[in-house]
Amino acid sequence: MPANASVHPQGSADAPVIDVRGLCKSYDEREVVRGIDLQVSRGEVFAFLGPNGAGKTTTVEILEGYRPRSGGEVSVLGLDPVDANHDWRSRIGLVLQSCTMPPELTVHELVEAYAGYYPHPRGVAETIDLVGLAGQEDARTTQLSGGQLRRLDVGLALIGDPELVFLDEPTTGFDPSARHHAWEVIANLRSLGKTIFLTTHYMDEAQALADRVAVIAAGRIVAEGTPQTLGGRDRALSDVSFTLPAGTGIAELPDQLVAIAELRDGRVHIAAAEPARMLYALTGWALARRDDLGDLTVARPSLEDVYLKLTEDQ
Amino acid sequence: MTGAALFAHQFRIDLLRFWRNPQSRYFTVLLPIVFLVIFAAIFKGTTVVEGKTIKLTTFYVPGIMTMGIISATYVNLTVSVVTQRERGELKRLRGTPLPARVVISSRAGVGVVVALVMSALMLLIGDVAYGVAIPSAMVALLLAIVVGATAFACLAFAVSTQIRATDAAAPVTNLSVLPLYFISGVFVPNTQIPTFLRDIAEVFPIYHLAKALREPFIASHGAAIAGTDLLVLGAWGIGALLFAARMFRWSPSEGV
Numbered sequence: 001m002p003a004n005a006s007v008h009p010q011g012s013a014d015a016p017v018i019d020v021r022g023l024c025k026s027y028d029e030r031e032v033v034r035g036i037d038l039q040v041s042r043g044e045v046f047a048f049l050g051p052n053g054a055g056k057t058t059t060v061e062i063l064e065g066y067r068p069r070s071g072g073e074v075s076v077l078g079l080d081p082v083d084a085n086h087d088w089r090s091r092i093g094l095v096l097q098s099c100t101m102p103p104e105l106t107v108h109e110l111v112e113a114y115a116g117y118y119p120h121p122r123g124v125a126e127t128i129d130l131v132g133l134a135g136q137e138d139a140r141t142t143q144l145s146g147g148q149l150r151r152l153d154v155g156l157a158l159i160g161d162p163e164l165v166f167l168d169e170p171t172t173g174f175d176p177s178a179r180h181h182a183w184e185v186i187a188n189l190r191s192l193g194k195t196i197f198l199t200t201h202y203m204d205e206a207q208a209l210a211d212r213v214a215v216i217a218a219g220r221i222v223a224e225g226t227p228q229t230l231g232g233r234d235r236a237l238s239d240v241s242f243t244l245p246a247g248t249g250i251a252e253l254p255d256q257l258v259a260i261a262e263l264r265d266g267r268v269h270i271a272a273a274e275p276a277r278m279l280y281a282l283t284g285w286a287l288a289r290r291d292d293l294g295d296l297t298v299a300r301p302s303l304e305d306v307y308l309k310l311t312e313d314q
Numbered sequence: 315m316t317g318a319a320l321f322a323h324q325f326r327i328d329l330l331r332f333w334r335n336p337q338s339r340y341f342t343v344l345l346p347i348v349f350l351v352i353f354a355a356i357f358k359g360t361t362v363v364e365g366k367t368i369k370l371t372t373f374y375v376p377g378i379m380t381m382g383i384i385s386a387t388y389v390n391l392t393v394s395v396v397t398q399r400e401r402g403e404l405k406r407l408r409g410t411p412l413p414a415r416v417v418i419s420s421r422a423g424v425g426v427v428v429a430l431v432m433s434a435l436m437l438l439i440g441d442v443a444y445g446v447a448i449p450s451a452m453v454a455l456l457l458a459i460v461v462g463a464t465a466f467a468c469l470a471f472a473v474s475t476q477i478r479a480t481d482a483a484a485p486v487t488n489l490s491v492l493p494l495y496f497i498s499g500v501f502v503p504n505t506q507i508p509t510f511l512r513d514i515a516e517v518f519p520i521y522h523l524a525k526a527l528r529e530p531f532i533a534s535h536g537a538a539i540a541g542t543d544l545l546v547l548g549a550w551g552i553g554a555l556l557f558a559a560r561m562f563r564w565s566p567s568e569g570v
Contacts, residue, residue, distance in 0.1 A: 064409065066565065086411040094409040099402035104334035105327075116323040117412040160410070 015078065017042050017164055017195045018063060023072035025058050032058050034219035035072070040212075042163075045186075045196045047210035047227075049203070051311050055219040056199050057097060060168055063197070064094060077164060090118050093157030093165040093194075097172075101141035101149055108137040111155055118160030131155040131185050147178030154185055164195045171205060183208055203304040213303075217311040231306040237271040239299045240278055244268055245291040254285045272298075320412065324420040332390070332424050337484075342390045342428065346382035350374060350436060353501070354444055361503040366532050370503075375440035376527040377500045380462075380520065382432035383527075387425035387463045389487045391470035395421065396483040399474070400566045408564040422467040429463035451530035451538035458526035461544050465519060465551030471558035478567040494520045499528070519550040 018040040025033040033055040040046045050056040061067045063076055065084035074081060079088050102110060111128055115121035128134055131151040136144065144152065150170060157165055167186065171179045179202075186209055189196055200206055206213050207227045214224040215231075223231045243266065244250065250263055257278065262269050272278040275298055286293045332338045353374045360367050398404050407417060433455075440446035449455055473490070477483050495501050497511040498521035504512060515521040522543035530538040 066405070066408075086413060089409065090411040092409070094406065096402060096406055096409070099406045102331060102398075102403060104331040109327075109330070113323075113327045114410065116320070117410040119411070156406070 014042075016040060016075075017044075017077060018046075018197065019073075019075040020059075020063070021073040023059065023062065023074060024070045025055070025062060025067070026070045032219055033062075033069075036216070036219075036221055038214060038221070040195060040197060042195055043190075043193050045190050045198065045209055045211045047206040047213045048197065048199045048216065049201075049206055049213060049307060050199075050216035051201075054216045054311070056216055057168065059216065060166060060197070060199055064092070064166055065089075090120075090160055091163050093160060093162035095150075095153050095157045095165070095167045095170050097168040099153060101144075101152060103140065103142045106138050106140055107133055107144070107152060110141060110152070111159055114156045114159045120161055121159050122161045124159070127155050127159050130158065130188060132181060145178075147174050147181065150174070150178075151182065151185060154182070158189070162194065164197065165189060167196060167198045169199055169201065172201065179205070203302070203307055207303050215307060215310050222310045223306075227303055230303060231310055233301055233303065233306045236301045236306075237273055238275040239301075240270040240272050240275060240282070240297070241267045241299070242282075242293045242296040245286075245289070245293075248289075248291075254281045256281055257285075267295075317413070317416065320416050321420055321423075324412065324416050325423055328420050328424045329427070332394075332428065335394075337393070338390055342382075342385045343432065346378050346385060346432060347435065347439065349381060350378040350439060351443075353378065362505050363499075363503055363528065363532060366534075368532055369444075369446070371440065371444035372446050372531055373503055373528070375436055375444070375446045376531050377524060379433050379436040379459075379527050380498075380500050380524040381495060382436060383429040383459060383463050383523065384466050384491055384520065386428040386432055387422075387466040388470045388473075389484075389491065390428070391421060391425050391467055392474050392477070392487045393483040395471065395474040396477050397480050399563065400478075400480045402566055405565045418471065422464065422471075425467045425470070426460060426463040430459060433459050446531070449530035449538070451533060451536075454533075454538040454540075455527065455530040457539060458523070458529070458544065461547050461551075462519075462523040462526065465547045465554070466523075468551040468554040468558065469519070471562060472554035475558060475561035475563060491520065494518055497521075499524045519547050522546045 016039040018038060020036055020038040023033055023036040023038075024031070036055075036059060048056060048060070058067065062069050062074060063081060065076075065081035065088075068082055077088060077091055079085075105113065107128060108124065112124050115124055125137075128137060131154050133148060133151055133155065136148065141149065141152065154167070154170065157167075170186070171182045174182060183205070186196065186198070190209075198206075198209065210227055212225070213227050213230050215222050225231070228234055250261055250268060251258060253261055253268075257270060260270055260272075270278055270282075279298070283293070354371050357370045357374075359370055361370050361373055362368075363373060395404075404417075408414070437448050441448050473487065474483075477486055494515060497507055498515040498518065499507070500520065507515070512521075522540075526540040526543040526547070529540045
């Protein structure tokens with residue numbers, strides 16, 4: 001087979017790397033995935049979010065070729081994953097949700113072993129360096145920390161120089177510094193032009209890494225967008241809140257605020273469509289009364305707020 | 315890479331892992347040697363096997379060789395396949411372009427090679443320490459070792475599909491072979507075993523492997539190939555392989 005035929009068999013860089021239409025999966029009578037549509041373009045970092053039991057891992061394993069589906073159309077790198085062949089597998093890198101590394105091998109031996117499975121592998125030393133394990137080449141896998149093992153796992157996913165990388169909850173159980181280190185590795189992958197399909201529980205992870213996010217709940221996609229726009233987050237009202245000065249009633253606020261102000265847990269909350277105008281009125285009123293509103297906050301709904309709202313019915 | 319090159323690559327890794335694994339080293343390699351030394355030290359004299367009077371050590375060399383071959387293939391492979399499957403290693407390997415037949419044949423190949431090395435060790439110890447002459451019917455002996463090791467490797471893949479937990483792998487495999495060693499002419503000569511127990515033993519492959527390995531040591535002339543016993547071993551192996559091909563799993567048992 002000519003070398004370039006295995007790199008772009010679709011002939012077009014514009015065709016989606018992952019194209020899913022109406023995907024369904026049932027186990028016996030239980031519907032786990034109920035009609036999902038997804039498209040991921042080349043070079044995109046796509047984050048797939050959802051609570052446990054929402055159908056997230058089932059969907060990923062169908063895309064990876066591990067599970068058959070019950071209905072719908074799936075194309076990954078131009079091939080239906082149920083027809084996975086060696087050529088297709090050589091173009092995909094996987095980090096599974098959990099995998100223990102062989103205790104008998106060193107980091108270098110294991111990465112070299114995996115390199116031998118692929119037709120055009122990356123350099124072994126270079127890949128170990130890319131995932132931040134330089135200096136650990138001769139350590140047995142049993143001597144590595146949890147974070148280092150996961151990075152080794154990422155290294156094994158990259159050794160075949162794949163076009164598409166699946167990362168299933170790659171930082172679960174990490175301490176914050178290990179998590180940030182892993183993010184750097186994933187950001188590196190993006191700069192190498194890889195397409196990345198990431199599942200995660202962590203909203204800050206999706207926020208930091210993803211170009212686009214989809215949320216699955218009870219087997220359906222309930223929202224899709226960029227981390228900035230997910231669930232209408234960019235258009236949502238800002239929450240202006242503060243504690244009323246002592247001896248002041250809520251009715252004493254300026255007229256335009258009284259109508260929309262609510263008292264919750266001892267604080268006044270104002271859902272502001274135009275926060276600048278509201279703040280102008282509020283601060284003018286406070287200055288005139290010589291109050292400084294010391295605990296005044298203006299908050300936008302975080303990705304986490306939006307996510308919790310989207311998945312609360314589960 | 316070609317199929318042969320991939321096999322060589324994987325075989326090298328699997329052999330390295332076998333050797334670095336303490337459980338393989340001690341249970342598979344060391345234990346049969348210890349058994350041979352102990353049996354030869356405790357039981358002296360002669361015994362009657364298939365109408366011929368032979369030294370007990372001549373009985374124990376092929377007997378413990380049987381145990382060594384089964385440890386190297388059946389016991390070791392079952393434990394390592396279950397362990398690696400439950401740890402998620404096999405699933406991860408399935409996600410690479412490495413063909414399934416290379417994964418399976420490389421594992422089985424390591425078992426057969428270790429069985430050959432174990433057998434050579436038994437021959438050497440028997441010859442040097444106990445004066446048990448290395449048989450001249452080498453073809454028969456090699457045939458029995460390779461057919462037996464391959465059949466027991468197939469049995470390992472079959473049995474591994476029926477064990478869900480890593481902790482259960484070693485006890486289940488050891489329990490399935492230990493009683494049979496006693497009644498199949500491995501630890502105790504057949505003439506001392508009640509007929510009803512020997513009838514049971516004859517159903518299972520251990521009896522036939524022990525007999526096929528013993529044949530080159532006791533036959534006074536001829537090729538010493540135990541044809542019927544090799545056929546029984548082959549049948550067990552093929553049956554196990556067909557069963558394993560239907561039932562083999564790459565993913566851990568937990569979850570859906």
